[in-house]
Structures are given as structure tokens and as C-alpha cells.
Amino acid sequence: MPEKVYLNGKLLDAEEAHxxxxxxxxxxxxxxxxxxxxxxxQAFRLEDHxxxxxxxxxxxxxxxxxxAGFYRNIIDDLLINNGLSDTRVRITVTAGSARVGVYTDxxxxxxxLVTCGPLQVPDDIYHHGVGVxxxxxxxxxxxxIARHKTTSYLPRLLALRQAQRISMADAIWYSDEGYLLGGTTGNVFLFKDDELLTPSLELPVFxxxxxQIVLDIARELQIPVRETRISMEDTLAAQEIFLTGTTTEIMPVVAIEKHVVGPGRVGPITRTLLQKYRRNVRKELNI
Incomplete structure (x- = not known):
């Protein structure tokens, strides 16, 4: 069955979409x-996206x-026509055509453009963690553009390619002032000295x-939380680290290159947050 995509008001075979x-x-x-x-x-948190x-x-x-209702109808049509249920959906919007010079209008x-495809997140990472x-x-x-999800993505793809060359799952980024910002495609948290830390949105953080869901869950579970500036030294001293993202949910990090995070295995705070996150998804979607 040909893959279907949505492009500018039409549901098309992917090969026919231009x-x-x-x-x-x-x-x-x-x-x-x-x-x-x-x-x-069912699309999770579509309204927020x-x-x-x-x-x-x-x-x-x-x-x-x-x-959100407009995009929900498109996603429903795509799932039916592609025979999918648990998927990664991507919505892409460009500024359209600019025939003369560079874009200014x-x-x-x-x-x-709206596309969907099977999830490609191996379950093994949640049990054993990943390196970054x-x-x-x-x-x-x-x-x-640092605080926005734009299609100007080459620097992040270069970082991800560099990570994959040495069998790392992702790369973590710092500001020019030396503060932790996040992963290539998502945010980062660390657990240190009985406190959950994540980079402040005052920094160039997406x-x-x-x-935000993880912050809400942590507070609900009465885990101390702080949005702050995190140095390299703080990062390397963490007992637990994890990355967050819509498709990967909560991804445990057990190594930063050759540095082992904590005991080198998925920690109890990360496991607890992941379990609670998934319960919340099921409850919110009534599944």
C-alpha cells in the first residue's frame, strides 16, 4: 500500500507529493x-504542539x-490510510514560495505537510540506558531560533551524526557561557543531591x-525540582541523567562519552518518572 501524506489540502501518495x-x-x-x-x-497533547x-x-x-481540530482530522485520515496506530507524526510548515531573492514576505x-510513520525507538534503551x-x-x-523548532536543523544533524559515529544515541549541548541546554532533539534533566534539575528557560532552551509534563509529575510526586543554570561540573556529578522528548518520552542516560553517570544503570528517579509519565498518557487518552 503506497504511503499517504497530507500536503496543502490534499491526501496524496508520498511519491506524488511535490x-x-x-x-x-x-x-x-x-x-x-x-x-x-x-x-x-490518538495524538497526545496535539493542542500543545x-x-x-x-x-x-x-x-x-x-x-x-x-x-488542533484541523490537524487532528488530518492525522486521523493518515493513520487510517496508512494502517497505523502507534506512530510518530510530523507537521511541517514552511513560509511558502518566494520567487524573487530571499524570503522577506x-x-x-x-x-x-503532515506525515506519519512507525515509531523507531528500541525498548532496550529504557532498560539499559544510552550514552551521549x-x-x-x-x-x-x-x-x-534557539527556542523554536525550525527546519534549520543542520547543526543538530551534524552533532547527531558525530554521536552516532562513536555509537552514542545523542549529543548534549551547552551555551557559549558553558551552561547545559539540552539534547539534540529534546530537553535534559539530571538528579543531583536529592534534587531534580533542568536548564532554565531563561537560557536558549527549547x-x-x-x-513541562515531567516537571509537573515531579512536583506531584514531591520530588524537589529546580530550573536553573547547570555547569559541566554539575552535569558530571549527577547521579542520574535523562533526556525528554515527545517520541522518546523519558530516555535514561548512563554515560557521557567515557564518563559513567552514577552507577552506570537506569536510576530509580528516572524509572519512577517514566512509569508515571506513561500512566498519565494512558489516563489522559483513556486507553
Missing amino acids: VTVFDTGLLHGVGLFESLRTYRG IARMKKSGSKLGMIVDGD AQAQPTT LLCDFRIHNTDP PGITR
Whole structure:
């Protein structure tokens, strides 16, 4: 069965879906995207993802058409036509066509693409954890896109490629001032001295939806939480570290390159938060 995608108002075979060669996403990387997860055919926190995308669009001068109901209908159609239930969904919106020079017109008709595919997250990582690379790149606090999920993704892909070359699952990033920011595709938490720490949103940190859920869960469980500035020294002294993201949920980190995190196995705080997170998903979606 040919893979179906949604593009600009039409459900199409993937091989038949085309954008103009003048699309600003293609020419200049001017675009936004959201990745979300479906559980038994239901999109989790879709409203939050669309609200975040629209907020980024407003900040960066891009139009994002449709509301959560609009995208829910598209996702439902894609799941049915692709015979899928538990999936990774990606919504991509570019600033549309710009035939002359570089993109400057914030009012151009956007290109909207929605795709879905099987999840590719091995269950083994939740039992044994993963290793991560210390990324060489640094993010400046004034970077205009650092707090947004844009299609200008090459630096992150380069970091991920570098990590995978040495059999690491991800890379963790620091600011130019030396503070921990997050992973390549998600946020980061560490447990140190009986306190759960995560980088403050005052830094160039992406405001992850899973990040906020984990903060809420930790507070509900009366785990002390602090959003703060985390140094390299703090990172290496952590008893537990994990990354958060919509598709991976809560991914335990047991090594930073050759440095072993805590005892080198998935810690009790990470396990507790992951179990509670999954219970909350099932309760929220009534599955």
C-alpha cells in the first residue's frame, strides 16, 4: 500500500507529493515543525504542539494555518490510510514560495505537510540506558531560533551524526557561557543531591512539552525540582541523567562519552518518572 501524506489540502501518495522549487523551506530553511506521538490512534497533547507552533510562527513572522481540530482530522485520515496506530507524526510548515531573492514576505501562503510513520525507538534503551556525546557546538543566548523548532536543523544533524559515529544515541549541548541546554532533539534533566534539575528557560532552551509534563509529575510526586543554570561540573556529578522528548518520552542516560553517570544503570528517579509519565498518557487518552 503506497504511503499517504497530507500536503496543502490534499491526501496524496508520498511519491506524488511535490513542493515548488521556490519553496522557502527548500531554499532557505524557513520553516517550523512539530513531532508528536500517537498512542492507539490518538495524538497526545496535539493542542500543545499546535499552540507552540503558532507561537513560534508569530514570533518568527510565519503563518501557521489551522487549529488542533484541523490537524487532528488530518492525522486521523493518515493513520487510517496508512494502517497505523502507534506512530510518530510530523507537521511541517514552511513560509511558502518566494520567487524573487530571499524570503522577506511573512504573508506568503504557507506550505503545510503532515506525515506519519512507525515509531523507531528500541525498548532496550529504557532498560539499559544510552550514552551521549558532548557536543562541540555552542548556542548563543541571542540566537533567534534557539527556542523554536525550525527546519534549520543542520547543526543538530551534524552533532547527531558525530554521536552516532562513536555509537552514542545523542549529543548534549551547552551555551557559549558553558551552561547545559539540552539534547539534540529534546530537553535534559539530571538528579543531583536529592534534587531534580533542568536548564532554565531563561537560557536558549527549547520549551519542550514533555519537559513541562515531567516537571509537573515531579512536583506531584514531591520530588524537589529546580530550573536553573547547570555547569559541566554539575552535569558530571549527577547521579542520574535523562533526556525528554515527545517520541522518546523519558530516555535514561548512563554515560557521557567515557564518563559513567552514577552507577552506570537506569536510576530509580528516572524509572519512577517514566512509569508515571506513561500512566498519565494512558489516563489522559483513556486507553
